[in-house]
Amino acid sequence: MANQNRPANTDVSKAGSDLHSGIGHSLQHESARKHATGEAVFVDDRLDLQDQLHLYARLSPHAHARIAALDVRPCYEFDGVALAVTSKDIPGEIDIGTIFPGDPLLADAVVEYIGQPVLIVAADAPETAYRAAQAAIIEYEELPATLGIKQALEKKQLVCDKRWQRRGDAKAALARARHKIEGEINIGGQEHFYMEPQASQAVPTEDGGMTVYASTQNPSDVQRQVAKVLGTQMCNVVVDTRRIGGGFGGKETQAAGPACMAAVVSHLTGRPAKICLYRQEDMLMTGKRHPFYNRYTVGFDDSGVIEGIELTLASNCGYSPDLSAAIMDRAMFHSDNAYYLGDVTIDGYCCRTNIASNTACRGFGAPQAMVTIETVMDQIASYLGKDPLEVRKRNFYQDDNGHNTTHYYQPVRHNLLHAVTEQLETSSNYHARRQAIAEFNRNSPILKRGLAITPIKFGISFTASFLNQAGALIHLYTDGSIHLNHGGTEMGQGLNTKIAQVVAEEFQVDIAQIQISATRTDKVPNTSATAASSGADLNGKAAQNAARTLKQRLITFASEHFHTHEQKIAFRNGAVHIGENVLPFKEFIELAYLNQIALSSTGFYRTPEVHYDESQARGRPFFYYVFGAACSEVIVDTLTGEYKVLRVDICHDVGSSLNPAIDRGQIEGGFIQGMGWLTTEELIWDDKGKLITDGPSNYKIPTIADIPSDFRVSLLENNHNPEQTIFHSKAVGEPPFMLAISVVGALKHAISSTSESGTLPELDTPVTSERVLRAISQLQASNQNSTTANNASPTKSSQ
Template structure:
């Protein structure tokens, strides 16, 4: 029973092939498994799926008020619109109305009250999206307006929170600050960020014959969608199948908030017994879904004459929006990362989840870590400005070190600390000191254009802060022709997760990665999965897939040992060839078929859970992270002081990914993360009007980085020959989120340029995002008055810029 489709190789050819070595396993720059499909448009997303003849499309009517009682709903006019088949209200939901991912507070549709502009009130299903929109517009909904909390500082003063606050404390910060030679205090506003994934929230649902549903959903969390769809339908999870092949971007926005369209479409599909699709148009997606949490952070810090921090008190207040969503965990991570790479011996860090009547903010790349790091980096710059020192000198002075300064304010040891070594490497490689001197000379002779430079670190903890989520499963099947089918619980959103996991399985069996087919993430194949988030996708799912492959390989080895009467060490898998001492040499395909003929199981599940991690919320101490990933970046910018406009001239990055699984993909993640972070800190400004409506609700008003925003010189290197000391998959490190925070160097470089125009040594205040308007205002503040120029044309230019 031969199933070979290629000509048989001679034994000499097989031996030669085995000696060549695997070319597509780990550490190789294998191209993304869907790269060609992406660029040709052949990749299938939810909206690309063939439509059924009787498929319905859904549009949601949303609240025009930030806070109001619903006094009357009349859906009868909706049915007068051509093509309208069904109108869903909160009272029509057969099961649970609330779809809060952790804590309650997120009704699928508003019942008696609306809590933000854009909250869905009814959902209309029609034969086309246009008819569904017309049908929704025909509904009559009456409201009674209620007082709305739209400002995080006001809500904070009124102690309006969605969850309990939390405090981490090490030493006596009050006494340490009071006895310090220098004290600074202040606050920092940090803006949110729209996910702006290319594919908006989308779900397509097909009813099944047994009262269940198949849900094709663009989600980072298939199991959560499965659970919530079952909940709103009042049906067991086993009647809900969620299938997710790929997303057109997620960035955290599809971790929890993909559930709403899926649940609405599922209810309508069951009630009408027709296939239903709900894809949000861009504007609706932006007003209905949450963003990165804006933060308002306050601080008080004491330090000595060298700039070393002696005591610090930080309060981080995340704008949660109207409901908890994931805000508790996000604010926790902001607290965990309030130290970034710096030892805080006497520290108090407090976190608040503040309630406002806006869309419930949610996960975003970095998950609160970036907002936490911003405050300490702001402080480092302020200390340097106060003491007249180079900010890099102050940063290095406060780094974690192995002389007793190696424990965080939540009592986790900082092991394998690479940050000083990496800083000194990049400092020399990018000629930081020489360029700083050149920039100072440039600024002294340039009255209008000013340059700035900053070199900043990143220390980012890897693991879900909700410990139970640190688990994953996988299913690996070897077929008799040697091909392999791989399924795991992670989701592919363009980041290359599937490619890396396939490389891991290829390396384990020592076969070419092209023999492996990764299928859609499917809740029937791998159940009870965790979301693809927290930079854990490869760490968890890669390890689970490796364990499954090792189980199959162990069975194959045991069979070969008995069948060929050789020792275990004589059985070698190499480059698609299996040798059993001097008894046999065969292709992996032939060996798989031989195992099947001898009734050896060639399929296995795999499971992995992260060891060692824990965190006691009551005691505010533990080891919440399995390890830390490190990075350093140096950015140089130039600013027009008349307008606040600027350009990033150069960025140099050195990043730690342990033993890289795929250097090309890892570098791409570093580049993309840095640019996305740069957008958050410079151009991506979210604006709400006085009525609580999002004014920046499309690409015409919300500016993400474009090609011409990329630094003119952009150098990225990975740390070489530094395997992760922890037992991660092939000793690699996560790379999804840590690079995002490398962009803080751009924001700090802008502050450095502003310092150069300060006439009285004033410390500049620059909120994030540092739009040209914000930069211009910061320049005016440190100058104390508008600049005066002899040239009348320059005066006129300044007047115009005002």
């Protein structure tokens, strides 16, 4: 792996030649062994402190109701109960909305969804807290509730103003288009189902301060919200996050609730307090991926090229704004996926309903929009009787015909859509397999196969430009060891490993010399959430900045101390080469210390060139794009609707990979999680607004049995990100998630083979076995009706 982004005073030709722990190497995740053995310490694994209290939150049983009476006196009849807290007991502000208000820590006068916390009980044992919380007397007066997207649209109940994006005149383009189709699709939400539930431990410190150990993707937001509810300054609150057991967006904003609960109890009692939600309470209390209801009208020519399109996106936001406006913006940004759409009108509605406030989830709204445009591509192909891949490729962004600018007016630079698709087309043997599947389906009355390729183009950056910043801190010790801290959180994705590789590369030392400590708000302040696939991009650059500041300081010292020109000084293979002198890294750092050279530095990075004017709906919201494509093959039992994903081929663009093994793991994991969202993970609420699928017994995430037995992942060959990212790598967290859309395309292909006309089924997601069977039944009924009509027509004519 070539080393890029080196300063001028580094010997590029030799640096890294023998180092096997810097960038580009497939190093093991720094906590892999601890994860496998159970030694990794999460919040609930922390030892109980003396006098520690355990919390339980009593939840609302109504989707919308007025709290008529609330009596917590029965709670104190249980031995060991220290405190029962209601909204009236919160010492500071009640609202913990991250961007917009609307999220009270505890319901105040009115409950807005089933599962909303109403009171907290703190006791010396979790079981006592639970039983005491159930003893509280709460009386409600039920109010009308809005539970669905369409109902909210009819009532014009939104959590924010309508969003929009425009290019050209879509209505005129549709009017002159030779062909036009329209349709709609309901896209289900998704439970994050992180392995570690929401958890937090608060410990009071001197002078009214608070240390909070939180399972969060966003330590600075937890710090801010804890300070708000306690009525104190942020400098009095320290948030510590060593690792979290998965987040996927679910711990970006909604980790603040449990943290604030623990902090309030700890503040009021002067005792440590801990809360770890039970799985059912976690699923009831917290929001999920937004369900969407999307409509489209598209006009196209004889070859399937889109000339104009109107899209309406409506999301089920739940009861409060949370991040819904930003999620809708990203959905609209990605409504094109890989395609130039001609004249475009996109309207976005963030619908307010009486369910838990939905929140960030891997892809942040983009998957829901990308499923919709891929549905459009399939419909166009079916309408014209063409191979869906042919239609997709005809609509790709192009560099040579003016079709290289998005509907928000950002050019698609360094377009790799054709490269990834062509590599996958060849490696997957797509065309030969389509022919073989057609032959198989003609001779197989019960089992049907399907095959599909779908591409992705995914923008990388926070679309709120101020979030694109990060900090880091590096200490060099006299024994040659390195302490590293950065603002990102490790949630299993390998972020700490990649950042350590960056620092190892810069100093040309073994990664074993580097220790990354827990993310702490008193070490690196004002951090952005570890989200938007930006963790390695932002924090890697910040750590690199800190390392290069130190290196330049050390090079200047060495030049003066040894009377050697800076160009003759290089860090290489665990040593510092100074002209003819070679000092082991440890000895050189000790020498610098003895000569009173500062051995600590902060680092900072902000993403350049990112901007977006919401009033004009144009700009450059993304620093760069990630590209990829997946080919999926399925087999369907037409008698039961059951199906199996047989084989998956993926070609993905990661730029110059920092760690190929971790990147491949992210691609595989992202695909499987996306496949779960699109196939088995069905969220169901009853007619009162209660989540029915509230645990692993009835909410089905993919298991080992669902992983394709033939799973082939390749990184795009000879790839180099021209943008000045960290060592020219690309983000890999969210983009692979959308590759799973190919499974839906393959299922449609298999189902359509049950129809003599090849009619494409209309499928909402998730495409469960029940939906597959229903689609097959509808196509077969349509076939029978057509046959009956055709048989009847000659008789009618003869009369």
